[in-house]
Amino acid sequence: MTTSLLNQLSQIVGQAFSTIGIDDSFGKTSPSQRRDLGQFQCNGALAAAKQIGRNPREIAQEVVAELEKTGLFTELTLAGPGFINLRLNDDFLLGHISDLAEDSHFGCRSEHPSQKVILDYGGPNVAKAMHVGHLRATIIGESLRRLREFLGDDVISDVHFGDWGLPMGLLIKEIEREQPDLPYFDSDFTGPYPETSPVSVEQLQDLYPAASTRSKEDPAFLESARIATFELQKGRAGYRALWQHMRDISIDETRTDFDLLGAQFTEWNGEADTNDHIPEMMSRLKKEGFSRISEGAIVVDVAEEGDKKKMPPLILEKSDGAVMYGTTDLATIEMRQGQHDPDVILYVVDARQSLHFEQVFRAARKCHSIKPGCHLEHIGFGTVNGKDGKPLKTRDGGVVRLRSLIEDAIAEARKTVKESGMSERLDAEELDDIATKVGIAAIKYADLSNQRMSNYVFDLERFTKFEGRTGPYQMYAAVRIKSMLRKAMDQGLTEGLLQATHDTERNLILALAALPEAVKGATEKNAPNILCDHVYTLSQEFNAFYHECQVLGETDAAIRASRLRLCAITLRQMEQVLYILGIDVPERM
Structure with missing residues (x-):
């Protein structure tokens, strides 16, 4: 199974440390903060020097001498007191990304024990x-x-x-106040109880706040609700039947919201x-x-x-x-x-x-x-939060319903889609589908791209734009690749062996190779924002490649085939990460 590029590099550099008599753990390698100096860097010589009492630059020089023997690097340089900068040769880089692309999970499962x-x-x-x-x-x-x-x-x-506790007792007694003749409240009634609910979900949503307010003002009502709760939990048949109605219609209502957000549950x-x-x-x-x-x-x-x-x-x-x-x-x-x-x-x-x-x-x-x-x-x-920095509320100070929030996002996305000129090319049904996907993507990416413990400001106008760090921007990058690959297919053009003829190709490959670390970090920290950062970087690197390198217009057949292959790999990874984030990519926009 393919392991991550960083793990392989850390092992290679670690072996160089081991060869000169220093623990291989000092070979840990990370992406370079200075792309002009190298693709990767290793700072282990400084920590090793402190532990064994040697000059860090001398250690780094010995490590570089060992790494040069591997033939895997086009450039190995030292900076400062002992920072090692590394640049991989193309054969190693292309071989790695080819192996990674053959793995349906891009090497992300190699170090994860199934749980x-x-x-x-x-x-x-x-x-x-x-x-x-x-x-x-x-x-x-x-x-x-x-x-x-x-x-x-x-x-x-x-x-x-x-679906349990005092709120249920409050609802039972409030319904009894309004409809006292229902059979659910007759302790002598033996059934069967009605198959349909005596209240709608809309009525329930009015009944609960009314009951809650009444319980604060009327101690006798509160006590009756507590008794009803106790009797419900002990199995009183009428209360159980009414409770089942309330639960069923409430679940049906919430399923609509969950379906809009693409949330799937194995247990209810x-x-x-x-x-x-x-x-x-x-x-x-x-x-x-x-x-x-x-x-x-x-x-x-x-x-x-x-x-x-x-x-x-x-x-x-x-x-x-x-x-x-x-x-x-x-x-x-x-x-x-x-x-x-x-x-x-x-x-x-x-x-x-x-x-x-x-x-x-x-x-x-x-x-x-x-x-x-x-x-x-x-x-x-x-x-x-709202734009005032306080938890989001309606204009009259009430709680914002989730359904309303989703509908507002889709409506804002519909405006953005129309302004983009898509309405001139696509029919009404496809436009509606795209607007829904853009609206949901806008909400999800805006939420997930923030570190989850952070509060964030809900700004639909900004979230639905096809530019910047937004869900629609990531979607558009993927759709652009889909369009290019369709045109290639129409022209009878095929993919071929990967080559690296331009630095933007190498940078895109390095971005693709970073997925295992992003997935590992997101899993260990339960932090989807790490995946948002990854797919944004991938979009940025692809756009740089797209602007610098001809693909369909490339006259060299081998280079064109290589770039088509790189585009296909990028699309597959991009769609996979967006799927994890809950974002569906349309076929065209």
Whole structure:
């Protein structure tokens, strides 16, 4: 299996260090910060000199002498106190990229052991329209899912629906207030219950805020909702039937948003799925001494020696018998362990939930709810802000619905597409498809290109432009290559062996060869922005090559065939990375 270019170079330079009696770890090589000095650089001589007490430049000179014997470099130079600059010969570079292109995953799987990964993201709630707060969880989570599948992992994606707890009791009592004669509220009714929901999803979205407000103003209503929640969780048939209606219509609504964003889930589990497991878990934790009573509540102590901040216990059951989010999250971990035996569980949730997840993860380990080797991680993220720098709101100060945000992006993209002159060449159906893809690409790339813990300003006009660091710019670069390859096919032109006759070709090849490091970094840091940087660099290098080198107009058949091959490799990698980012590339624009 093909290994990355940087790994190969580090091994080659490391061997040179080893030959002169110095540990090969000092041979680590990185891309050059000064392209005029070389393609790569190694700074290991300085660190080696400090460790063994020798002159760093003398060490570097000895290493260069060894590297010259390999015949793999056209240029080896020293700079400063012992920096080694390297420039590969074309045969080595072309051989590597040819091997990489033969690998359907561009060498990215060579160092990645396959794992079973559970990704928990999306997080919609019953009766609540998805809003801007769900945007990042969905986009980041979906990108990480695609990344892990690209690496060959067995990926389980779970939407983890918010469908349990007091909000359900509030809705039940609010519906009862408005429609008291429904059979769901008659404890003597034996069924069957109606097959269709007595409320629409639009009504639910009005009912919940009304119920929430009422609960703050009317203690008796709040108490009745708590009792309804308790009875629901204990299995009261009418409440369960009504709850199922609410859950089903809410899921149908959220599927539309997820489909627009291209998010795919293998499981549609929710908090309610833990209901039958919780008593068993609570009994075990009590029996094994992991839980205790504190002021009438059942808790698990999760503070550890060496904590620099106060770590409160995880509350599993309140004094009134109600279970908490921590309870359902811990039970979910236990169920996932039993059903899937995962190696990794990643939670893509707002950064403000970091304390909650720290408590849950500690409890899971302390209580043996998860196997010791399973990696648990909270993938936090910042907020989406308006141009005022504050979290994005509607004009009247309300929460921005996710559907509205997507529709606005597509509408803005439609304007951009029309202004570009595409409407003169393409029919209405294709224009609409392109506008949708551009709008979604604009949202996704804008979100993913930021370091995920950073907040960012949502600016649709800028995001939808076909220039700069935007999703549409990356799409356009890929479409340009598609157009060129179609013309080549129409002219009967074919690809051939790679050559390197111009520095822009070499720079493009080096950009292509950098994908394994980008994928590794994005995986280790759960940071899709690293892939955004990679595909942007690739677009830039391709555009430089495109402007400097003739392709279809090249008169030398061998060079033309080589450049067509380079274009095809670039397109395949570009489309692959954009797919991981959740961006679909149209056939033409």
